[in-house]
Amino acid sequence: MSDRYELFLTCPKGLEGLLLEEAGNLGLEEAREHTSAIRGVAELETAYRLCLWSRLANRVLLVLKRFPIQDAESLYEGVLEVDWFEHLEPNGSLAVEFSGNGSGIDNTHFGALKVKDAIVDKLRQKDGTRPSIDKLNPDMRVHLRLDRGEAILSLDLSGHSLHQRGYRLQQGAAPLKENLAAAVLLRAGWPRIAAEGGALADPMCGVGTFLVEAAMIAADIAPNLKRELWGFSHWLGHVPALWKKLHAEAEQRATEGLARPPLWIRGYEADPRLIQPARNNIERAGLSHWIKVYQGELATFEPRPDQNQKGLVICNPPYGERLGDEASLLYLYQNLGERLRQACMGWEAAVFTGAPDLGKRMGIRSHKQYAFWNxxxxxxxxxxxVQPEQFVTGERRTPEQREREREQAEADKSPLEPLERQYNKNGNPIKPTPAPAPVVEQARLSEGGQMFANRLQKNLKQLGKWARKDGVECYRLYDADMPEYSMAVDLYGDWVHVQEYAAPKSIDPEKAKARMFDAIAAIPQALGVDKSKVVIKRRERQSGTKQYQRQATQGQFMEVGEGGVKLLVNLTDYLDTGLFLDHRPLRLRIQREAAGKRFLNLYCYTATATVHAAKGGARSTTSVDLSKTYLDWARRNLSLNGFSDKNRLEQADVMGWLEEDRGEYDLIFIDPPTFSNSKRMEGVFDIQRDHVQLIDLAMARLAPGGVLYFSNNFRKFQLDEGLAARYGLEEISAATLDPDFARNPKIHRAWRLTAQG
Structure with missing residues (x-):
């Protein structure tokens, strides 16, 4: 066999240029870029070195043969011509990977099968001995790439993908592959910063991938030094002496690198569940004395290496693939920008994101951008x-002012590392004197954002007076008052609940996204609330049998007051919060009318109306809903107010329950969904189609002299005219809207029904 081989190195899309440079430095010659790969020639020693030292490649493929194919049979014959006895024992194990299509081969499994058949047939012995198939840890892994009628047949020297370094056995929900993390570090200039003795901090470190890859670069550790099993381990062309020499050299370099004083490398992570997995990964990498990880929120992130040392802040913030997800992360990116401006003056920063529109909202300009694929x-x-001239703020400053700010920021910084103590000569810990927090200018609102902020402040001034006068804690502040900013903004005490409405299809999605970001950015400034107390959700248009799903699982309930009762709301886990604000007047009306009455609440949801009825002195209450989750919530609402006796909760389909129930009730409240297709009920409930049957069934349970209140929020709803002939009927919609919903009279319609005669 030749002393020089053609090599293919595969990599994630977007890393080709970096890999070309890295491979050239490791000895690859005549290198050229391809899509997600590079190609070149080298001796076996370089191939080994690439396996050991490449921080960016996925695989190192040694090309055995190129040949044209016209069909499956010519593929088989081309593979059969290779002298496989030079590569694999007849009783060895084999795995085949196939990529590409054409020449009559459109199924990669079929193509791999033809390659496998040719190799097995070549090596089959007279006694029946032949290679076996082992997809996990074969003695030889063969790769065939079909490209425009040419087959490129290779041995995979890597074995498992080279990005699998072996230290990351525990990972978070959205892990960044190790070679992609290394590429980001290289583009960010970390090798230069590390060579200068710089520091590195990751304020959202997850399980520590950036931290470990950075430390390995700084300590000159070959990324795959600890790998034991390679694709060439049982290859008959393997030269163990050459490999041992290269491996020993790498071990010596790592020993020397780790013997140097460690650089300051720190990670911070808000999720306590990821701290130990991160530390475990760091320990497996042998870098515990180089890297420290702490639990900490982004809002308090402040890197403080010794001697006012500068360095690199690097992070991969979460990003949503849907517009609603992105909007909910806006404040995270804004907080990141604030922390960079406040705590990292003079540092460099690298933010890796799949949502560049959010990156623009950090209030600090990037001087360079690179495209990647995750x-x-x-x-x-x-x-x-991180310099003042890069900040995007509402105030323009002179260079002299910026220089004074820079000098003041340097003077204010404490050299003490958070969570790492310094001691005096008596061995007692020195308490750091907290430096005054530098003032961080808020990012400038766009023209549209300022317009939105002005509207919020105007509404707050008007509605705030009403709310304080009537003792209303929770109310709607804004409801798509301006069509360009299509959202609802509700106040729950000192919390803000935002529901973003999906933009019409006629609106450019990018414009809709930009406006949404403008509006969400304006909310904390306009209302004077902390960003952490703004909850953002997206309300999609519902169609067919689609229903809203649970949003999260945080389980955070807060207590709010209304009309002398206490109610539990959850702002994060569901699209709705457990309290329909528009029904406030109806609930208070029920409280006023409930004394001594038997109250029935159908489709009770979290039974807020039931709590009001009990508060008003109802003789008994019955609440019916199909959802166990909401009935548990209802039970907690009743218990919170000391109501447990005489308050019955029924888990059932309302229509079926009404057909079987023979009770009599003096006061009935019905607020049905527009539709329901729960798995626990038969068929589908449709409010327009089924409301007559629903009302008739409920009226059959109404005691003489009783009252039924019926309401729903289906905008196209039309009450059947025949109901007026059978019952006393009065529409009371206008009387059931408080000032916060007066701007939106279609939020619901309500009727008061009584028995005739």
């Missing part, structure tokens, strides 16, 4: 120099 998701790496 799997199938296009991403951007934003490189930032």
């Amino acid at each position: 799997g199938a998701l296009p991403c951007k790496l934003l490189l930032i120099k």
Whole structure:
């Protein structure tokens, strides 16, 4: 066999240029870029070195043969011509990977099968001995790539993908592959910063991938030094002496690198569940004395290496693939920008994101951007120099002012590392004197954002007076008052609940996204609330049998007051909060009329109306809903107010329950859904189609002299005219709207029904 081989190195899309440079430095010659790969020639020693030292490649493929194919038979014959006895024992194990299509081969499994058949037939012995198939840990892994009628047949020297370094056995929900993390570090200039003795901090470190890859670069550790099993381990062309020499050299370099004083490398993570997995990964990498990880919120992130040392802040913030997800993360990116401006003056920063529009909202300009791919998701790496002239704020300052600010920020910084103590000569810990927090200018609102902020402040001034006068804690502040900013903004005490309405299809999605970001950015400034107390959700248009799903599982309930009762709301886990604000007047009306009456609440949801009826002195209450979750919530609402006796909760389909129930009730409240297709009920409930039957069934349970209140929020709803002939009927919609919903009279319609005669 030749002393020089053609090599293919595969990599994630977007890393080709970096890999070309890295491979050239490791000895690959005549290198050229391909899509998600590079190609070149080298001796076996270089191939080994690439396996050991490449931080970016997925696989190192040694090309055995190129040949044209016209069909499956010519593929088989081309593979059969290779002298496989030079590569694999007849009783060895084999795995085949096939990529590409054409020449009559459109199924990769079929193509791999033809390659496998040719190799097995070549090596089959007279006694029946032949290679076996082992997809996990074969003695030889063969790869065939079909490209425009040419077959490229290769041995995979890597074995498992080279991005699998072996230290990351525990990972978070959205892990960044190790070679992609290394590429981001290289683009961010970390090798230069590390060579200068710089520091590195990751304020959202997850399980520590950036931290470990950075430390390995700084300590000159070959990324795959600890790998034991390779694709060439049982290859008959393997030269163990050559490999041992290269491995020993790498071990020596790592020993020397780790013997140097460690650089300051720190990670911070808000989720306590990820702290120990991160520390475990760092320990497996042998870098515990280089890297420290702490639990900490982004809002308090402040890197403080010794001697006012500067360095690189690097992070991969979460990003949503849907517009609603992105909007909910806006404040995270704004907080990141604030922390960079406040705590990292003079540092460099690298923000890797799949939502570059959010990156623009950090209030600090990037001086360079690189395109990457994280799997199938296009991403951007934003490189930032944290200097005042890069800040996007509402005030323009002179260079002299910026220089004074820079000097003041340096003077204010404490050299003490958070969570790491310094001691005096008596061995007692020195308490750091907290430096005054530098003032961080808020990012300038756009023209549209300022217009939205002005509207919020105007509404707050008007509605706030009414709310304080009537003792209303929770109310709607804004409801798509301006069509360009299509959202509802509700106040729950000192919390803000935002529901973003999906923009019409006629609106450019990018414009809709920009307006949404403008509006959400304006909310904390306009209302004077902390960003952490703004909850953002997206309300999609519902169609067919689609229903809203649970949003999250945080389980955070807060207590609010209304009309002398206490109610539990959950702002995060569901699209609705447990309290329909528009029904406030109806609930208070029920409280006023409930004394001594038997109250029935159908489709009771969290039974807020039941709590009001009990508060008003109802003789008994019965609440019916199909959802166990909501009935548990209802039970907690009743218990919170000391109501447990004489308050019956029924889990049932309302229509079926009414057909079987023979009770009599003096006061009935019905607020049905527009539709329901729960698995626990038969068929589908449709309010327009089924409301007559529903009302008739309920009226049959109404005691003489009783009252039934019926309401729903289906905008196109039309009450059947025949009901007026059978019952006393009065529409009371206008009387059931408080000032916060007066701007939106279609929020619901309500009727008062009584028995005739």
